[in-house]
Amino acid sequence: MTNWRIRDFQPSDLDGFLRLWEQYIAQVDIPVYALNEVIASTRADTAVVAVIGEEVVGVTVARAAHDQAWIVFFAVDAKLQRRGISRAMLAAIEQRLASTGISQMSILVPDEIENIVSLSRAGFADQRHLRYFERTIPIRQEEILLLRELGGRMLGRDRWDAIGGMTTEKDLLERRLILPLANPSTAEQFGVVPPRAIVLFGPPGTGKTTFAKAVASRLEWPFVEVFPSRLAASPKGLAGELREAFERIDDLDHAVVFIDEVEEIASRRGGEPPSPTQAVTNELLKVIPNFREKPGRLLICATNFIRALDPAFLRHGRFDYVIPIGLPDEGARHAIWQMFIPPTIRENLDIEPLVQATDGFSPADIEYAARSASQVAFERALANGHSAEDPAPTIGTTEGPSVDDYLSAISQTRATVSAEVAREFEEDIEALARI
Template identity: 55%
Template sequence: MARISIRDFHDDDLDAVVRLWWEARTSSEQPVYSLAEVTASCREDHAVVAVRDEEIVAAAVGRAAHAQGWIVFFGASEDARAENVSGALLDALERKMAPLGLSTLSVLMPEGGRLDQLTSNGFQTRHALRYLERQMPVQRREIDLLKDLGGRILPRHLWEQVAGMRQEKQLLEERLVTPLAQPDLADRYGVVPPRAVMLFGPPGTGKTTFAKAVASRLDWPFVEVFPSRLGEGSGSVAASLRSVFERIGELEHGVVFIDEVEEIASQRSDPPTPMQGVTNELLKIVADFRDREGMLLICATNFVRGLDAAFMRHGRFDYVLPIGLPDAEAREAIWRRYVPVEIAAEVDFAALVVKSDGLTPADIEYAARRASQDALARALRDRPATIGGPTELGTADYLAALEVTRATVSEDQQDSFLEDIETLARL
């Protein structure tokens, strides 16, 4: 079955939206808005559609009134619902309407309508009216600022997409997400919501993925600060770093991420190096972050033992959390992400999971893509005239690709990581 893609509404799509409206009308989820209102909003307001094989299988239509957005119509075929396209479609509509400066996005649903597609995507029910709304993660005054900082609102459900890694996810859920998302609950237990955390582990183990998943889970803007880009102008690196964080401080909420932080936080020496001033500046920034609510600084490093000792003292980072190689459950989920649906039933995932032990997510992605590319090239050589035939790609192809895939993380690096957990982790 072909993949579903999401795009903006075109005038030629109107017939398909009308069809979806009539399908919804004959089900238990009769549209609240009339067909005339829906078609008018398609043309004059905002709409996105989900397409598979050039056929529209779902549509979402919205309009704005002052600072409030309304979903005028949301409909999907049975196949599209089975593939859970609802969340991605609603996210696409929200991104399309975000520049309007909306504070909430609201939905009216008829009695008997299914609410799970909306409640799982951040909407909250107002029971007396069956009225659903969700807060827009960025207000109008912050949109331009966020764009200038290179920040963005990440898709929802990234947290659920991080399969396996149960211990790491549980740590992040308990230590970061819950205290920040439910400060009243944290206060009842005397838990102070974290302000700054350090993730460490071998390269390619998914530290950036976890940072983005936390931002997605909190529904906060995600801003990444790149050490390599600091000081590109006329100012010093320290001044550039200070300027960036001053602007970030204008956001109401946000997850700020610095990857490879060792570039600007390495151990200071005597005599001092030119980067020592940058390290001092970052220490001040971490201290400032601890005085702010609604913000979380996440730093990541591949070389935690190389950080300046001042960063590892209590009072700087609330937690120092290890992120290691993917476990068996996570490796299977990664494989399933890249193996085509049409052949998944014939693939021996258990064998792939065993053979890919010790590989990073990026290593597994490389092996999966190489197997697919090699199989396609073979098909083009052997039977170019019948390329529409069955997909000749299977377990043997993936195992062959694994044989030529070099592991990013060496045994020595893994041993060092385990030592760092014992000596430096703060859970």
Template identity: 55%
Template sequence: MSRTHIRDFHGDDLDQLVRLWGAVTDDAQAPIYSLAEVIASCQADHAIVAMRDQELVGAAVGRAAHAQGWIVFFGLAVPDPDGALAAGLLDALERRMAALGLAKLSALVPESQGLGPFTDNAFSVHRSVRYLERAMPVQRRELDTLKEVGGRILPRNLWRKVAGMTQEKTLLEERLVTPLARPDLAERFGVVPPRAVMLFGPPGTGKTTFARAVASRLDWPFVELFPSRLADGGGLAGALRSSFEAIADLEHAVVFIDEVEEIAAHRGGTPPSPTQGVTNELIKQVAEFREHDGKLLICATNFVRALDAAFLRHGRFDYVLPIGLPDADARRAIWSRYIPAEAVTRVDVDLLVEESDGLTPADIEYAARRASQDALARSLREDGADSVLGTTDYTRALAGTRATVSPEAIAEFTADIETLARL
């Protein structure tokens, strides 16, 4: 009878280990760790194999994270009625990893795989544990590229933090997020996932906030391109081209350009404007950007009328979406963010919501901070004698707050929705 020999994994064993992984993987249930992860651990972490007549008949692969060890693959290609082969592999792997000072050695096992090899070797089953996982939004090979273009991963809760603005959020959810996050559903209804969208509206209405929220909702890297910074290294057109070429190497990305009218204004005139070449390059880059799946370009402008007609036409931007002043729910959420918890019961928030109609989020923040500062100054002057922060402080601050958006600008925005919006 052939003798089974247990030893460390060698590079020459890789082909046989891949075949073993395929043989023991249940087609009906995805394995906990992918083949790529198992191979990476074989090469960089810890792997033990069982050999019989030059044939690989078993393997145990592990990796360590701080004081926690994980078995990323365990499989046998031959019967093991007495459990000796399983015990030998697990013991050898444990000895190999014990030098790392592990406090625990753990295993995640698919429901279709028997637990005997583990329970027979002193592993405890935690019945109340459920396995959860999520794919990292940026893979290791993309980190340098993301850093090069100044991108980052945003917190995943930004979408929920955009309170109120129900109409705008519904538009973005239906037009952008769902088709990109669920392409199978989009295909079912014949919806083509968007590639580029323009957000327009008065200054301070939250266009940047919405762009970041979309990236957060998709769990995609957020890359903001600042034309003024791109120009620091020389020609702006060349810098734009280089940035978009680098972004093309990312699997997913939300690319954001704010105040895009600075580099995409109406062309023409004699002589041509200095930015005409930049506008031409940006139009070219938008067309090429649209050829890549898994990416979304969001541009924002305060002056949609100033944009070059060729830049804004159909075929370049899928949607041109208006972002207006905060509605009542949004204003309430903004006020609640700045009113101290101990003062809420003394403040008529409904009144503040009504009185702040027509203000931007930044205007409301200014009024709230001014009210707090004035109340603090009054308390210091009065030596703290029964001085509290109340509704009057906020209404007084509102009275001294100049609205960023004028009635004329609101009228222009309303007209632009009628003539330029594409919903």
């Protein structure tokens, strides 16, 4: 029998490791750990090799995490299996890790690997009740600093589901935007070109910004909001800063870029003298085609006054869709009220009268009415003998606002969107929407 021995991994063993790696990946569709991860662990974590002379015939690499160790790579030359090399390497790894406080060792084995007898013989139990789940972090480490410089961020994954009601708008955005962008290969098979830029339009306070953030959340792409007012303060001027901002965004693998109140920098050109924003509009019209060339990008522009936009801004080739976002429907109003009613009374309060009474209200209008009712109830509780200095006053039978409090607040709240604005919005849908 050929003699072999176990020793610590050395940098000169890399060629032998790569030869065993090639044998390993020939057996599996997808390795549990990527090659670069395993190589990094040979340098930073614990690794041993089995050698015959100076030839590497086996490698085992482990990574410690608290009191548990994970075997990230484990292979023996196909010609030398079933000779005890595997068990010897596992024992050597265990001996080295035991002194560091490790109390458990685990290994994930791809389904295609059949030779697992050595693991059983080494004392590893097959935990058949376990399944392996994996998640890829949606942003590279080197992108984080750039994102911070741009004022962007990764949003929580719950924003899409948090939008209650608005099923028509959500369904449209899901089908037109999210599905093609999240499944580009399948979209290509069917001849679908994922959108690169859209416009959201509607009356003030209808949730256009909320939808933009929800789309970024749903895609798990960084959200970068471009603020023209901040760019205007630069010595380079608004047009120059706008161009530079988009050039820096280009270094992100994925991004949802949002410009709110875009009419401020894309208003109708012309007139004598020319509008002060004409140069900025020209720059934006140049930036958009360049932005569209690279996949993994979505520009969302929002406007309250779509009629004020330059006609060239909305033409085909720049924006794929022009989508109306109206006032919250009944389901959305119900969800919004749920957000602002105190938890202590939410289950016992009949919300339906409030939902019906706020037809035509924007989300901001509902929030204002809810806050007003809470303030009235709070002041009433204190006036009934509770000390303002009491850190936890007992409200007695009045635990919070009543339905009458809310209805009274609603009656005193002026809706942001007037009947005239609502009528113009319907006209804009007919004339300008592109869905």
